[in-house]
Amino acid sequence: MIVPARQFGTLIGLLALCAILWILTPHFMTVSNLLNVAEQTSINAIVAVGMTFVILSGGIDLSVGSIVALSGVVLGTSLQAGHSLAVALPLSLAVGVLCGLANGALVSWGGLPPFIVTLGTMSIARGAALLFTEGRPVSGFDPSFRVLATGRVGFIPAPVIETTVVYAAAHFVLSRTTFGRYVYAIGGNEEATRLSGVPIRFHKTMIYGVSGLMSALAAVILTARLNSAQPIAGMMYELDAIAATVIGGTSLMGGDGSLAGTLVGALIMGVLRNGLNLLGVSSFLQQIVIGAVIVVAVLIDTVLKRKNST
Amino acid sequence: MRGIRKAFPGVVALDGVDLTLEAGAVHMLLGENGAGKSTLMKILSGAYTKDAGDIRINGRAVEIRSPRDALALGIRVIYQELNLVPHLSVAENIFLGAAPVRWGGFVDWPELYDRTSRLLADLGMSLDPRALVSRLGLAQRQMVEIAKALSGSAFAKASADKSAFARASADTSGVAGRSASVLVMDEPTSSLTSREVTQLFALIQRLAARGVAIVYITHRLDEVFRIGHQITVMRDGRVVATRPIQEVTVPELVRMMANRDLADHFPKIRVERGAELLRVENVGGGPLSGISFSLHAGEVLGIAGLLGAGRTELARVVAGADRCQEGRLLVQGREVRFREPEDAIAHGIGLLPEDRKAQGLVPGLTVARNIALPHGRRLARLGILSRQCETAMADPIAADLRVKATPTQPVRLLSGGNQQKVVLGKWLAGDVRIFIFDEPTRGVDVGAKVEIYNLMNRLTARGAGIIMISSELPELLGMSDRILVMHRGRLQTEIAAADATEERVLSAALGLAHSTSSGQAI
Numbered sequence: 096m097i098v099p100a101r102q103f104g105t106l107i108g109l110l111a112l113c114a115i116l117w118i119l120t121p122h123f124m125t126v127s128n129l130l131n132v133a134e135q136t137s138i139n140a141i142v143a144v145g146m147t148f149v150i151l152s153g154g155i156d157l158s159v160g161s162i163v164a165l166s167g168v169v170l171g172t173s174l175q176a177g178h179s180l181a182v183a184l185p186l187s188l189a190v191g192v193l194c195g196l197a198n199g200a201l202v203s204w205g206g207l208p209p210f211i212v213t214l215g216t217m218s219i220a221r222g223a224a225l226l227f228t229e230g231r232p233v234s235g236f237d238p239s240f241r242v243l244a245t246g247r248v249g250f251i252p253a254p255v256i257e258t259t260v261v262y263a264a265a266h267f268v269l270s271r272t273t274f275g276r277y278v279y280a281i282g283g284n285e286e287a288t289r290l291s292g293v294p295i296r297f298h299k300t301m302i303y304g305v306s307g308l309m310s311a312l313a314a315v316i317l318t319a320r321l322n323s324a325q326p327i328a329g330m331m332y333e334l335d336a337i338a339a340t341v342i343g344g345t346s347l348m349g350g351d352g353s354l355a356g357t358l359v360g361a362l363i364m365g366v367l368r369n370g371l372n373l374l375g376v377s378s379f380l381q382q383i384v385i386g387a388v389i390v391v392a393v394l395i396d397t398v399l400k401r402k403n404s405t
Numbered sequence: 406m407r408g409i410r411k412a413f414p415g416v417v418a419l420d421g422v423d424l425t426l427e428a429g430a431v432h433m434l435l436g437e438n439g440a441g442k443s444t445l446m447k448i449l450s451g452a453y454t455k456d457a458g459d460i461r462i463n464g465r466a467v468e469i470r471s472p473r474d475a476l477a478l479g480i481r482v483i484y485q486e487l488n489l490v491p492h493l494s495v496a497e498n499i500f501l502g503a504a505p506v507r508w509g510g511f512v513d514w515p516e517l518y519d520r521t522s523r524l525l526a527d528l529g530m531s532l533d534p535r536a537l538v539s540r541l542g543l544a545q546r547q548m549v550e551i552a553k554a555l556s557g558s559a560f561a562k563a564s565a566d567k568s569a570f571a572r573a574s575a576d577t578s579g580v581a582g583r584s585a586s587v588l589v590m591d592e593p594t595s596s597l598t599s600r601e602v603t604q605l606f607a608l609i610q611r612l613a614a615r616g617v618a619i620v621y622i623t624h625r626l627d628e629v630f631r632i633g634h635q636i637t638v639m640r641d642g643r644v645v646a647t648r649p650i651q652e653v654t655v656p657e658l659v660r661m662m663a664n665r666d667l668a669d670h671f672p673k674i675r676v677e678r679g680a681e682l683l684r685v686e687n688v689g690g691g692p693l694s695g696i697s698f699s700l701h702a703g704e705v706l707g708i709a710g711l712l713g714a715g716r717t718e719l720a721r722v723v724a725g726a727d728r729c730q731e732g733r734l735l736v737q738g739r740e741v742r743f744r745e746p747e748d749a750i751a752h753g754i755g756l757l758p759e760d761r762k763a764q765g766l767v768p769g770l771t772v773a774r775n776i777a778l779p780h781g782r783r784l785a786r787l788g789i790l791s792r793q794c795e796t797a798m799a800d801p802i803a804a805d806l807r808v809k810a811t812p813t814q815p816v817r818l819l820s821g822g823n824q825q826k827v828v829l830g831k832w833l834a835g836d837v838r839i840f841i842f843d844e845p846t847r848g849v850d851v852g853a854k855v856e857i858y859n860l861m862n863r864l865t866a867r868g869a870g871i872i873m874i875s876s877e878l879p880e881l882l883g884m885s886d887r888i889l890v891m892h893r894g895r896l897q898t899e900i901a902a903a904d905a906t907e908e909r910v911l912s913a914a915l916g917l918a919h920s921t922s923s924g925q926a927i
Contacts (some may be wrong), residue, residue: 272788273781276770280778283767290726290764291779291831292750350769 104399105359108392112363115386116370123373125128130252136365137159137254139335141313141357143343145195145266145306147357151269152302153282153349154209158198160309161220163281163329167317168224171233171324180240188311190375194220195307201302213303217333234323244319252317265305266354280303282349296399338385339364342392363388409458411444418444420456420642427588431609433629433650434622436639437662437876437911442622445639446589449620450482451475482589487546489553489746491539495532496521499553508827524552529611544601547593551608554588555617589611589620594628606632624711625654628917636660660910671883674862676703678886683736683754683839685723690730691799692718694893697732700839700870705861707885708874709910715894716874719758720843723872724756725749736839749901750779752839755832758824759843759874765828768817772808773799775816776830783835802830808855822853829860840864840871846880858884878907892916 142159142377148157153169170187176179194216201212238245246253269275277298280288287297313332318324343360345352371381411419419441426432436442447453449460460467462478471477475482480839489498496517497504521534528546538546588607594602609632613619623629629636629650636653638645638661645661670852679702688696692715700706710716721727723734725743734741736752743749746756757821758764766775776799777784784794796812803812806826810819816827823907832840842861848855861871861884875881881888890897890913897913 271790271792273785274788275788276774276778276781276790279770280767280774281770284763286764287758287767288725288778290746290756290758292745293778293781294747294748296747350767 104395105342105356105363106391109359109366111228112366116366118320120370120373123370126250128369128373132362132365132369133255133258134141135250135369136361137258138313138317139332139364140258141261141309142332143336143339143357143361144261144334144354145309145317147345147352147354148265148269148278148302148305148342150340150345150347151282151297151349151352152278153285154202154299154302155213155337155347156195156198156303157210157213157333158194158216158220159306159310160329160332161224162191162194162307163314163317163332164224164326165194165220165227166311166314167324167328168233168326170315170318171236172227174236174240175233181300187314188308190309191309191311191314192304193307195310196300198307199303202303203296203299206360212295226278228324228326230326231253232323232325235323236322237321241319241322254320257312257316258379261309262354262358269354274298274301279350282351284350290356303351314370321364332370335364338389342389344396360392362371363392364405406445406449406460406531407458409445409448409460410456410853411448411453411582412456418642419448419455421641422639422644423647424637424806425647426620426634428586428616428618430634431613431619431621431632432634433636434620435624435629435636435658435662437878439759440532440639440643442639443591445643446482446591446620446622449475449587450480454588454859462605479586480589481587483547483554483593484591487547487550489549490536492537493835494535494537495525495541495549495552496534498538498549499524499534499556503551503556507683515855521552524556526557528552529608537887542601544597544604547601547605548557548608548822549599550590553610555586555612562829586617587620588617589622591622592624593621594623594625600920602628613656624915626658626917631656646884655917659908659915659917662911671880672858672862673884675886676862677704679868680739683723683734684718684738685732685734687732688722688729689732690720690722691715693722693892696894696896698889698899702838702868702870703865704837704886705865705871705873705884707881708872708891709878709881709888710891710897710914712876713893714914716891717843718894719759719891720756720759720841720872720874723749724754724841726756726758726831750835750837753835753837754839754841755779755835755837757828757832757840757842757845759847761802761821761824769815771813772803772810772816772819772827773812775827779831779918780834798834799830802833803827803832806830806860818851822849822856825849825857827851831859840869841874842871843874844876845873846877878910879906880908882907888912 115125122128140164145159146156148168166187170183171189173183173186197215198213201207202209205212242253243257244254248256269278277288277293278323280293281298285295317328339356339360340352341347341360342363343352343356343358345356364385367385368381371384376384406422406424409422410417411418414902422441424445434926436663444453448455449469451474453471458468463515467478469478490501499521500517504512505520507513508774520532525532525534528551528841530552532545532548538549541549546854548699555799585663593605593619597605607622609619610668621628621633622812635647635649636658637647638658640662663786681699681701683700685699685781708719718727722729723750725746729743734743736754739747742751762768770778773796777795780798781790784790784798800812808823808826808830810823816824820828845857861873864871873885882902886902888900888902888905888910890900890910893916897916900909900913
């Protein structure tokens, strides 16, 4: 698929942001710092893949951060119980997928609004993570597991490679499979898609399952990087993922957007955080700047769209 | 209203319409769907602005540019869908946004209920001002709507002030004289029981007696003679006639509504009728009841009826979009149960829905992807679509239908006719043999219409059966082999194409048995 002009706009925004930071601080445009940004962005970028699927289909998933925490503690606990990664990894991924499928089933068969369902799951999964660990972090893992986050291939950090693989696979699914086509179709016009004979409920359930899977993958990298699985991990991840998706030009109304945009959106968020840190901007002020960037980015997008449609 | 004209892109909705309303008279407005009644009333109420013509109230020329202007002039419209807030009380709804306040912002509840009681009593409505609207029946809600419509008018102000009311009721023309009060009702009885209708009519007569000018839009001829004083029939954006009620008869009315030049040419090709494809037995539920018919290969079965007769509901049941609650469906002799549209499609049934924007197309997807949407499973291998498979399937179809667009254009950029062809195209690739076309040519230009008719000929020639729902009588008469006429959820009658005339179809759709020639009163 050809990248629509709008995503070039987002890309130009990213490059402009990098250029400004290059001028303002000598530390930004170094290989080690850029790799650092890419690595730090990877977790939000992966969660945002799932969010993009859900938002493209016209839904929303507020439970991703809590699913990161729950999958993480399941992974950490089973590793510490002596299970091998071959057991612990599928187990934690399954937990994420099941949470997502539960969301999807309640949305499609239960007929509930996605906002409400995933708000509930957000609280339930968080509570389950806290209950499961009695509120304590699970720390200290074998280096053979931690290599998933700390390893490098050549000079490229493992999380960057993992993120690239996830994006490539997800992009293939979205652009070259019937499932991907239905994601856009359901978001574009659910009733028309249903009348075309597409099993709407099944596919919507799967879409939330994908989001759960992405949260679980992010949990693996996060746990390996921190060398600790924390029941309070992933707080506010849903907002970062929504921000990355929306900055990347995906319409909250569904049916329109792309993963390329989301990746650029996630990088904008990452570069901005990193740059503000390098500039020594206080974390309080950072929140204000990031919030303003989200609003301005979407404002520009909306204005451009309005122009295009007339 | 004089010489009112309104054009939309592609159609002239109103072409020099004159309408005169008298205070204290109930003016019946009749016409087929699309005759221009609603457009005319929307101009009166300020929802649309007219292109030409003028409107005078009490002899004074007025400009109505917005609903606010219309309200200020005392014009009130009650639409078919009611606009009440169900969780508020009768009184709150009636004075929504205009409740009496005291102490700078607090609702004066005693005053609110008091005013409401007086207004309701004055209108002869026995309603509790404190009752929640959600608890009321439809007729009662309608009354609340009427009370609300009248609450801000001079009429209501007069009744709120008792002494003024005494004067007003002593001199009915006085009220209308000071501030024109026009009440438009669009098919108000379509969902009422006969007792509720009686209540509503009593109210309308009381209002008329107070000097309110009432416009009453209806499809029901019995109502015309029960409460009408004057009658205007519209057709194709023009007024056919305006007459006092005493001077018209039922058959005359039907003729005025139907009579049109059969100038349109329909390229109908008749095909020998083949085996039975679909049988519908005693289908009911929702608005439908006891519907039975069959569809054969090679025929076009037209379905006529007024808005709300249940035609679309029937189409949706047959196409699996809604569950079949009563009765059964048989496809090629075998009973089928559809849970979802996919089940119907698997049995070779394709639906062209009534509202193509809301139900037929995914606007952001390309022409090719829309056409290929129902065929994903067949096109894909292990869920994977090869790069060209969608365009390979869709291109010949789009070319065949002469869709004027490139296959990679999103369908939202296409014209109405081309969009409709894309929706049709969705069902041409598969094994669909039973086509259900719900208003196939609505909002479609003439050229595309003819192409759609030609396509129907080709489909029947290759053994398909088509159910065509249409509100355009010439099209039904021109393209159908048989016509079923629906009225209030039932099959009223079946007419063979050879015997069909517009008058016959319309009489049946209006619920009159074959009585047009006998001229009997209803």
